[in-house]
Amino acid sequence: MNIDGQVALVTGGASGLGAATARHLASLGAKVAVLDHDGDKAAQVADEIGGFSQRCDITDETAVADAVAAAKARFDQPPRIVVNCAGVGLAARIVGRDGKVSTDIFRKVIAVNLFGTYHLMTYAVQAMMDAAPLETGERGVIINTASAAYEDGQIGQTAYAASKGAIAAMCLPAARELARPGIRVVAIAPGLFHTPMMESLPEETTQEIVKNIPFPHRLGDPAEFAQMVADVARNAYLNGTVIRLDGAVRLPPR
Template identity: 55%
Template sequence: MKIQGQAALVTGGASGLGAATARELARRGAKVAILDLNTALGEKVAAEIGGIALKCDITDTYSVTAALDAAEKAHGPARIVMNIAGIGTAKRVVQKDGSPAPLEDFERVIRVNLIGTYNVIRLAAARIVALDPLEDGERGVFVNTASAAAFDGQVGQEAYSASKGGLAAMTLPLARDLAQFGVRACTIAPGLFLTPLLAELPQAVQESLAASIPFPKRLGKPAEFGHLAASIVENLSLNGEVIRLDGALRMAAR
């Protein structure tokens, strides 16, 4: 799909990988709507790229529907959906004091990362399939965000790995489900990227993390994620695929 002139939605677009993706789509001519709970940061990025920022809780059907309505009113029907919003946590199954990990923590991560992403997909897909087809019969494309932790999760990452593993596993059936409408779906599984969260770590810790990456021996740049996400949109044959973007990293147990 040619990005120029298309309306695009980016969940989690206020910072990190989402902001970089919003910038790349805008650079290629898309009309970008940033869907994020952090409206202050979202509006800052939106002003920079000539887009709009909408407050959105991806786990809430009403919130997502309202955001989709507002984005469509401003930019027209969206054919490009970037699902990048997510949260992380790390808690051992059995805590240091011998108590079990709180179930609420596990449920929250699954609800945001997996269920929230699916919520956006189902609501946006119902709109996209009703659009007129473009060249080659294509109507739209979803790009979801998993993680290298979906495959080599570390100690304490049960919730995060389960949520991202669910997204990876959902990719092929999602692509098969939507193929009849000319809608594609792919997932990016990033490794260690220099997001605002990692940037807060001491420099020595950042360097230690970077040293574990075979090549390039540095943390990934958010712009590299955005470039891949946009490239997936433009390459019609990319469908039903989970793409690791990690410099050949295979994470150790801890």
């Protein structure tokens, strides 16, 4: 797919991987809709790149449907590139040392990471089906964000790993289902990246984390995630697969 001139929707677009993705796609000529629960920061990113923004709680199905419709109306064409970056990384043991259970955290993580992703995918696909096929025969591409934790989640990451594992698992069946209308589905599973969550950690903690990354021996740059998004969008033969983007890291138990 030629990215220039296409409409792209990016959730979590106000910061981290989402903001880097929004900026990169805009630099390649995409018309970008920045969706985020923080409406003010989303507007700042959209203003910077000449895009459109809307506050959106991705756990609210109606809000997601409205955001997709608003972006379609704003650009007068349906989205072709949809990137789900919004998510939370809450951690808790199944039963803590104090005996407290964590079902509330599990429910919240699944609601944001999994249901939020599914909401946008659903309404974006509905909009894409109205579009004419491109020269490649495709109508669009859905790019969801899994995590390296879906394969090697750490202690305390049961909820997070479950949510990201589900995103990885639904990639192939979704791609098969959407093959007829020509809509691709790909998941990217990033490893350890410079994001607001990582940047809040003490420097010594970050250095311990970096020790486990073989090469490049550093945290990932969000711009590298954004580059992978663009590569997926451009390559019409990438479909139904999960791509690890992690510097060959395999997360230790803790």
